Each structure stands twice: as C-alpha cells, then as structure tokens.
Amino acid sequence: MGVLKAIHRAASVWTSPASPEDYLQIINPLASARQLxxxxxxxxxxxxxxxxxxxxPGRGWEPHLAGQWARVGVEINGVRQWRSYSLSAAQGHDPEITVTAIGRVSRHLVEHTKTADVLFLAPPQGEFILPTGxxxxxMITAGSGITPVMSMLRTLIPRRPDADVVLIHSARNEDDALFIDELRTMDRQYAGLTVVIHFTGNNGRIDFSNASAVETVCPDWRSRKAYVCGPTELLDDTEKLWANAGLPQGLQVERFAPALLAPSDTDGGTITFAKSDKEAVCDGSTPILEVGEEAGVIMPSGCRMGICRTCLTPLVSGQVRDLRTGEIHADEGELIQTCITAAVxxxxxxV
Known part of the structure; x- marks a missing residue:
C-alpha cells in the first residue's frame, strides 16, 4: 500500500493541478477512486x-443479489441527479435497470441514454431478496413493480428444477406490460412457474384485500412465501390481507415510495439553501429534497424513502414536518431527512 501511495505522489507532480485519476479517466472512464x-x-x-x-460497473461494485436495488446518478443540465432503481438482471450477471419514463431522471435515462455513456453508481442494497431455502x-406485482421480481425469476427458475412459483402481474394493457413476452415464454418452458397476467384496463383491478379474490388466482396463497412490489394501494391491500389472515411474517413488500400522510394545504414556505445561495418557495407536501433539486441545489440523497439516511442535512432554523408521521422537527442543528420532510x-x- 505504501508503494502505491508513493507512485501516486510521484505521478501527481506531473499531472498537477489535476490528479492522476483525472488523466486515467480519459483512457478508462470507469477509473475513479472517488466515485463508482x-x-x-x-x-x-x-x-x-x-x-x-x-x-x-467499475471497481468497487459488489455483485447484486436478485431483487436488490442501486442508486444511479446522471448529470442533467450540469446537476448530478440520483435515483434508486431495482436491478432486473439475474444474480451473477452484469447489472441492468429497467426504467419507465416517469419523473425527470427516469425520462432522461429512457430518452437520452446510449451505449458507452457513463453512469454514476452506488453499490447494490436492499432486503427484498429470495429466501435461502x-x-x-x-409473487404479486403491478406496473414497474415487476422489475425486482424479474431478477428473482431469472435467477431462480432456470437453475432450480424444484422451484414452485406463482406470479400474478397486473398491467394496464398489453403494450404497458414489461417483460410480457419473456414471462409467457418462461411460463411455457418451466413447469415450476405459473404466470397469471391481468390487464386492469379491460378487467379492472384484483382486490388484493379480499381473500376470495386472491384464492381465485392462487388457491394456496396462505402456504406460500409472498413477495409484493408495485403501487402503494397494492402494498397496503396485501399487508391488510396477510395481517387479517394472521400471516404478516409470510409477506415481504418492496416500496418505491414511503407511506405518507394526507397532503397539507396550510404548511409550506420559503426554503433557503445557505451554502448554495438559493431560495425556493414550496408547498407543505413536497419533500425538501425535491424542492432543492428543482432549484438546482446538489442535494445528498439515497433511497428517497427515509430508510438509508443518506439525505441527512443540518437544519439551521425553522420547522419541518415528517411526511410519514406528522412529527415536527425544529431543533437548531438537527439532522433532518430531506426526502421525507416538508417545510412548515x-x-x-x-446545504
């Protein structure tokens, strides 16, 4: 390690004021000691x-487990924006994300990404993973909630002849159904997978809070370990059903957004971002993280759900409300989670 440091110091003499890594990135865009x-x-x-x-991925990436997610960063108008995306590739393969153009970063990725572009990354994480035995x-999914489950199916089904998996996937129509051709092929090819695709545009939604409705598509649902990913309503309904059945431990959910209280019409105000010398007027229901990003402030962020605490930022003055619990935070110097708090x-x- 001492030899490497000596080589780095010697190289710095010739590359100053830039670092050796800056020149190395011209040759290899993945070569960075500072950013994966x-x-x-x-x-x-x-x-x-x-x-x-x-x-x-470059050096520092850890191979993902099926079902995990990772933070992905892109630069939009000179500002680096981060979002969390589920990894859809099978475990043991190079990673990939499947993105639907909803929101600024997702639209940018879908509309502008091309081969040889460089993405900024953080290592995979998440506990929405397959059981060990x-x-x-x-698997119950809707819309883009199929993404992490697709990684699970691609990992498990071809490798385990003893697999016994039922997938119930809802989509608005056939054009909106991600992976539909691959799912149908897997359903035909593997006896251990049963795929039920439900189009809500023609048939309405399945009521996943109703045991009879679930039994219609999966009679033995109570005896299966369940994984659910999709819109908040789907997650809330399934959590209610499994709890009423006395089986809360048999359900694992993956949320793309935190469960929030009803929006406030009375809160909101002006947020001053001291270090960035910017101000923004906001309502009482938009997370401070989103307000700052819209104003061009480089905001620390991670899961954007109040879990990872990457977004912690010191509160100089004022009051903020936790959008999940309604709790008010007003202590000077307190570290607040900007992804789940709004201005009062x-x-x-x-920042």
Whole structure:
C-alpha cells in the first residue's frame, strides 16, 4: 500500500493541478477512486416509455443479489441527479435497470441514454431478496413493480428444477406490460412457474384485500412465501390481507415510495439553501429534497424513502414536518431527512 501511495505522489507532480485519476479517466472512464461508475453496454427500448439499460460497473461494485436495488446518478443540465432503481438482471450477471419514463431522471435515462455513456453508481442494497431455502413462492406485482421480481425469476427458475412459483402481474394493457413476452415464454418452458397476467384496463383491478379474490388466482396463497412490489394501494391491500389472515411474517413488500400522510394545504414556505445561495418557495407536501433539486441545489440523497439516511442535512432554523408521521422537527442543528420532510414556514438549511 505504501508503494502505491508513493507512485501516486510521484505521478501527481506531473499531472498537477489535476490528479492522476483525472488523466486515467480519459483512457478508462470507469477509473475513479472517488466515485463508482458504470459504462452503458446496451440499451433496449420497450415501446416509447420504457428501456432496459445494461452497464458494466467499475471497481468497487459488489455483485447484486436478485431483487436488490442501486442508486444511479446522471448529470442533467450540469446537476448530478440520483435515483434508486431495482436491478432486473439475474444474480451473477452484469447489472441492468429497467426504467419507465416517469419523473425527470427516469425520462432522461429512457430518452437520452446510449451505449458507452457513463453512469454514476452506488453499490447494490436492499432486503427484498429470495429466501435461502426452497419453498413455494407467490409473487404479486403491478406496473414497474415487476422489475425486482424479474431478477428473482431469472435467477431462480432456470437453475432450480424444484422451484414452485406463482406470479400474478397486473398491467394496464398489453403494450404497458414489461417483460410480457419473456414471462409467457418462461411460463411455457418451466413447469415450476405459473404466470397469471391481468390487464386492469379491460378487467379492472384484483382486490388484493379480499381473500376470495386472491384464492381465485392462487388457491394456496396462505402456504406460500409472498413477495409484493408495485403501487402503494397494492402494498397496503396485501399487508391488510396477510395481517387479517394472521400471516404478516409470510409477506415481504418492496416500496418505491414511503407511506405518507394526507397532503397539507396550510404548511409550506420559503426554503433557503445557505451554502448554495438559493431560495425556493414550496408547498407543505413536497419533500425538501425535491424542492432543492428543482432549484438546482446538489442535494445528498439515497433511497428517497427515509430508510438509508443518506439525505441527512443540518437544519439551521425553522420547522419541518415528517411526511410519514406528522412529527415536527425544529431543533437548531438537527439532522433532518430531506426526502421525507416538508417545510412548515420559512426554513434555512446547511446545504
């Protein structure tokens, strides 16, 4: 290690004022000691609104487990924006994300990403993963909630002849159904997978809070370990059903957004971002993280759900409300989670 440091110091004499890494990145865009990166190897379009982006990560990436997610960063108008995306590739393969063009960053990825582009990355994380031992499984997904489950199916089904998996996937229509051709092929090819695709545009939604409705598509749902990913309503309904059945431990959910209280019409105010010398007027229901990003402030962020605490920012003055619990935070110097708090009157932040 001492030899490497000596070589780095010697090289710095010739590259100053830039660092040796800055010159190395010209040759290898993944070479960075400061920021994990990945180079895009393929972009596959799924209609006009979705795309799968495959990438080869650089040094520091940890191989993902099926079902995990990772933070992905891109620069938009000179500001680096981060979002969390489920990894859809099978475990043991180079990672990929499947993105639907909803929101600024997702639209940018779908509409502008091309082969050889460089993405900023953080290592995979998340506990929405397959069980360690064989057991019957039930996967319930809707919309883009199929993404982490697709990684699970691609990992488990081809490798385990003893697999017993039922997938119930809801989509608005056939054009909006991600991976539909692959799912149908897997359903035909593997006896251990049963795929039920439900189009809500024609048939309405399945009431997953109703035991009889679930039994219609999966009679033995109570005996299966269940994984659910999709819109908040789906997650709330399934959690209610499994709790009423006395089986809360048999259900594992993956939320793309935190469960929030009803929006406030009375709160809000002006947020001053001290270090960035910017101000923004906001309502009482928009997270401070989103307000700052819209104003062009480089905000620390991670899961954007109040879990990872990457977004912690010192509160200089003012009051903020936790959008999940309604709790007010007003202590000077307190570290607040900007992804799940909103302003209550004028707020000054140390960012």
């Amino acid at each position: 990166r990945g180079v895009v190897t393929e972009v596959r379009r799924h209609g006009a609104r979705s795309a799968t982006i495959s990438f080869r 064989p057991r019957p499984l039930l 009157g004028p707020v000054h932040l140390e």
